[in-house]
Amino acid sequence: MTQIVLQHYTRPAARRHLWVGLLMAVIALLFALEQGLNWFAAHPAAANGLQASLLAGLATGLGAIPVLFMRRPQERLMAPLLGLAGGMMLAASLFSLLAPAVQIVASSDAPALLGALTAFALMAGAAAMQQLDQRMPHEHVETLGETGRPAQLGLVVAAIAIHNLPEGLAVGVASAAGVDHGMSLGIALQNIPEGWIVASALLVLGTGPVRAALIALATGLVEPVGGLFGVVASTLAGATLPIALAAAAGAMLWVVSHELIPASHQPGRAGAGTAGLVAGFAIMTSLASVF
Numbered sequence: 001m002t003q004i005v006l007q008h009y010t011r012p013a014a015r016r017h018l019w020v021g022l023l024m025a026v027i028a029l030l031f032a033l034e035q036g037l038n039w040f041a042a043h044p045a046a047a048n049g050l051q052a053s054l055l056a057g058l059a060t061g062l063g064a065i066p067v068l069f070m071r072r073p074q075e076r077l078m079a080p081l082l083g084l085a086g087g088m089m090l091a092a093s094l095f096s097l098l099a100p101a102v103q104i105v106a107s108s109d110a111p112a113l114l115g116a117l118t119a120f121a122l123m124a125g126a127a128a129m130q131q132l133d134q135r136m137p138h139e140h141v142e143t144l145g146e147t148g149r150p151a152q153l154g155l156v157v158a159a160i161a162i163h164n165l166p167e168g169l170a171v172g173v174a175s176a177a178g179v180d181h182g183m184s185l186g187i188a189l190q191n192i193p194e195g196w197i198v199a200s201a202l203l204v205l206g207t208g209p210v211r212a213a214l215i216a217l218a219t220g221l222v223e224p225v226g227g228l229f230g231v232v233a234s235t236l237a238g239a240t241l242p243i244a245l246a247a248a249a250g251a252m253l254w255v256v257s258h259e260l261i262p263a264s265h266q267p268g269r270a271g272a273g274t275a276g277l278v279a280g281f282a283i284m285t286s287l288a289s290v291f
Contacts, residue, residue, distance in 0.1 A: 056167065059189070060192075064196060064199035067196065067200055067203060079269035082260050088283060089190065095182075097170060097245045097249035100242075125166075125247035136158055169226035171183060173231070175227075175231070181287070185291075186283065
């Protein structure tokens with residue numbers, strides 16, 4: 001493709017066509033940006049959801065800052081930190097996603113039908129994450145060095161992206177629906193130690209501290225991408241809002257069950273992992289009570 005562009009660019013007539021094409025692309029991009037801003041202006045709840053997912057993602061970069069000074073966290077801290085993240089995500093799924101969904105279903109005109117669809121959406125959200133996990137090559141930061149072969153940086157980053165996507169989706173859906181109940185703050189808080197873990201894992205791969213922190217920040221910015229899907233789904237859902245909430249909850253529960261709990265309950269660390277999980281759940285319980 002590059003060679004084709006260069007060949008055409010050497011001809012004066014084709015050069016004008018190239019500039020016209022670039023100008024049309026810029027105009028189309030500006031038009032799409034204007035329409036997007038107008039849509040968010042007309043849907044302030046959706047704008048709040050996108051902003052909440054962006055702030056939650058930026059917290060990952062904030063948590064990566066310690067690698068510039070302290071480098072890798074002590075091994076004994078890994079289990080409780082991972083458990084803490086799991087407990088907070090588990091509680092967020094319950095308080096900010098499933099509980100509001102059940103309340104909406106109970107007050108609907110067809111609770112039996114909507115309840116069945118909501119339960120199906122919960123399982124579909126988990127199944128979608130399972131398919132993404134199977135089809136997208138990746139390598140988890142928690143298992144670095146256990147396979148006996150060097151890990152690839154791209155595969156580790158892909159694993160982090162898979163983890164962050166449902167977080168952004170859940171924050172976007174809950175915030176846009178007005179049922180956040182402290183979820184965005186809780187996810188941001190648990191992203192801080194998560195950013196430290198991610199950046200320190202990149203150090204193991206030979207990445208420099210500054211680059212590791214920047215990559216951790218970049219992976220956190222996957223959350224606004226998920227948040228964008230979440231706010232659009234929540235805004236357009238209407239009467240089917242419980243389905244969107246349940247699908248996001250299913251995705252979150254998959255991450256907790258498939259990644260965080262097993263990683264925090266390695267042999268000899270189960271007690272610390274469980275303590276972290278309970279502490280995380282307690283923190284989200286307090287946030288849900290306040291908000």
